[in-house]
Amino acid sequence: MPSSPLNLAVIVGSVREGRFGPVVADWFAGRAALHGRFTVDVVDLADTPLPLELPSVSPALQPSLPRPAAMAPLTRRLAAADAFVVVTPDYNRSFPASLKAAIDWHYTEWQARPVGFVGYSGASGGLLAVEQLRQVFCELHAHTVRDYVSFPRYHQLFGTDGALLEPEGPQGAAKVLLDQLDWWGSVLREARSSSPFAA
Numbered sequence: 001m002p003s004s005p006l007n008l009a010v011i012v013g014s015v016r017e018g019r020f021g022p023v024v025a026d027w028f029a030g031r032a033a034l035h036g037r038f039t040v041d042v043v044d045l046a047d048t049p050l051p052l053e054l055p056s057v058s059p060a061l062q063p064s065l066p067r068p069a070a071m072a073p074l075t076r077r078l079a080a081a082d083a084f085v086v087v088t089p090d091y092n093r094s095f096p097a098s099l100k101a102a103i104d105w106h107y108t109e110w111q112a113r114p115v116g117f118v119g120y121s122g123a124s125g126g127l128l129a130v131e132q133l134r135q136v137f138c139e140l141h142a143h144t145v146r147d148y149v150s151f152p153r154y155h156q157l158f159g160t161d162g163a164l165l166e167p168e169g170p171q172g173a174a175k176v177l178l179d180q181l182d183w184w185g186s187v188l189r190e191a192r193s194s195s196p197f198a199a
Contacts, residue, residue, distance in 0.1 A: 006185040008038040009081035013088040013099035015046040020120060020154060023162045025087045028118050028149065031174040032085070037182045041077055048074040050101040067105055074102070078109040083185035084142075085116045085177070088129045095129035103136060110140040112197040114184035116177045118149040125150030141197070143188065145180040149173045 010029050014021040025042055032040045049070050057065060067075060078084075088095050103110070115137050119126015127150055134144045149170055151157055159165055191197075 003186050003190075005037055005039050006082040006182065006189065007080050008032055008040050008083050008085065008181065008185075009077060010040060010042045010085045010087060011099075011102070012042065012044040012046070013086055013102075014096050015050075015098040016096075019046075019089075021087050021089065023158060024118060024120050024151065024154070026162060027158075027164065027170075028085060028087065028174060031171060032178055035175070035178045035182070038083075038178070041081070043074065043077055045074075045098050045102050048102075050098055050105065052097060052101050054104060065105065065107065071105060075106065075109065078106055081109075081113065082189045083114045083116070083181045084110075085118060085181070086133060087118045087120075088126055088133065090119070090121045090124055090126050090129035093128045094132055099133075100136070103140070107140065108197075110137060110142040112188050112192050113142055114181050114188060115142045115144045116148065116181050117144070118151075118174075118177075120151035120154040122154075123152060125152035125154075143184055145177065145184060147173065147176045147180055149177055 010025050012021045012025045022044065029040045029042050032038045049068065051068065055066055088099060117130040117133065119130045130148055137144050157164060164170055
């Protein structure tokens with residue numbers, strides 16, 4: 001018998017004016033909802049102040065890092081997730097500072113949870129950012145799944161209504177990614193329930 005649906009947080013990583021991230025995130029959230037194994041929460045980092053300077057704490061206190069009060073709703077939403085998908089462009093061959101700040105302000109929220117990626121950019125399709133993010137999430141004891149969705153030259157791929165002009169390929173890639181998140185998310189949720197994660 002299938003387990004209950006997984007809580008999937010789709011994180012919009014870019015916060016700058018004129019960003020395309022919400023279009024990509026809305027498309028992916030729609031695919032996740034149609035998949036049938038997820039409840040979907042689109043988490044837009046532009047909705048939360050993300051200071052770049054973290055308080056000075058010892059590594060032993062990192063899981064209880066004191067956060068600004070305005071960050072509490074974001075923290076609750078991340079903590080409720082069984083799996084994540086990060087929607088990111090690449091800026092100068094890396095990922096946005098807003099995304100790094102959101103990651104660094106949290107710790108246990110990422111542990112023993114799968115992370116997938118949807119990238120977009122003019123040339124690489126966000127893959128330069130994705131490969132660096134894999135290293136960051138590995139350090140936080142998250143599991144990054146192998147497959148991803150990528151949109152090079154994204155402005156040519158979406159219509160003015162936010163719909164893909166040729167959806168078949170990206171829809172297939174999204175299905176593979178979501179299937180992997182479903183498997184890993186279900187296994188890791190059960191493991192966290194039966195045996196609390198020890199970093």
